[in-house]
C-alpha cells in the first residue's frame with residue numbers, strides 16, 4: 621500500500637470511529653465503554669478528520685472574556701464539560717486561561733486530560749445527562765462544552781446543569797453538530813430554558829467549520845443576573 625492509500629485508509633477508519641460514536645443512544649455504559657477503547661487514539665483520529673471545534677470554542681471564550689468580563693483571563697474560572705482528552709483545555713491554556721476544571725463520563729479520557737497538565741482538576745465518571753451532584757451552583761465564570769452535544773451523547777437538557785454551575789452573568793459556550801441540532805430540537809430546549817429565565821442566547825456562529833464531513837453551530841449563552849432556580853427534576 622502506498623503512502624496516499626495508507627492515509628486514506630486511516631482517514632476512513634477515523635471517520636468510521638466518529639460515526640460509530642454517534643450510535644450510542646446516550647447510554648452511559650455504552651459511551652463509557654466506547655471511549656475507554658478510543659482514548660489512546662482519539663486525538664490522532666479527530667486530527668485526521670480535521671476537528672477544529674476546540675479551537676473555535678476556546679477562541680469564543682477568549683472573545684467573551686475580553687468583551688464582557690472584568691477580571692483578567694488567568695483569573696477566570698472555566699469548567700470544560702465532557703473534556704475528553706483535553707483538546708479544549710490545551711487551546712484555553714494557549715489563550716492564557718489558567719483556572720480550568722474538566723469532567724468526563726470516561727475515566728480513561730479524563731486521565732488523558734490530566735496528562736496535559738493544563739487543568740486544575742479533572743474528574744472522571746461524571747454524566748452530564750444526570751445532575752452534576754459534585755458541582756456547586758454558580759461556581760464558574762464560563763462553562764465550555766465541545767463535541768458533547770452531539771448525536772448519541774448528551775441530550776439538550778444537559779444545558780440546564782451547565783447553567784446551574786455557571787455564575788450569574790457568566791457564560792456557556794457550546795458546539796452542536798448541525799445534524800444534532802436538527803434531530804434533537806436543541807433550539808426548542810434553548811427556548812424553554814430562556815422562557816424559564818435560566819439562560820439567554822447571546823451569540824451564535826452558524827455553520828462553522830467543525831470536522832471534514834460536517835459543520836457545527838457554536839452557541840454563546842449568558843446566565844441572567846437573577847437566574848430562576850431550576851425546578852424540574854431530571855432523571
Ligand SMILES: C[S@@+](CC[C@H](N)C(=O)[O-])C[C@H]1O[C@@H](n2cnc3c(N)ncnc32)[C@H](O)[C@@H]1O
Pocket residue numbers: 651655673674701702703704705706707708723724725726729746747748749765766767768773774
Ligand atoms: C467527541 S468527544 C469530545 C471531547 C472533547 N470535548 C473534545 O472536544 O475533544 C465526546 C466526549 O464526551 C464524553 N461524554 C459522552 N457522553 C457524556 C456524558 N453523558 N457526560 C459527560 N461526558 C460525556 C465522552 O466520554 C467524550 O470524552
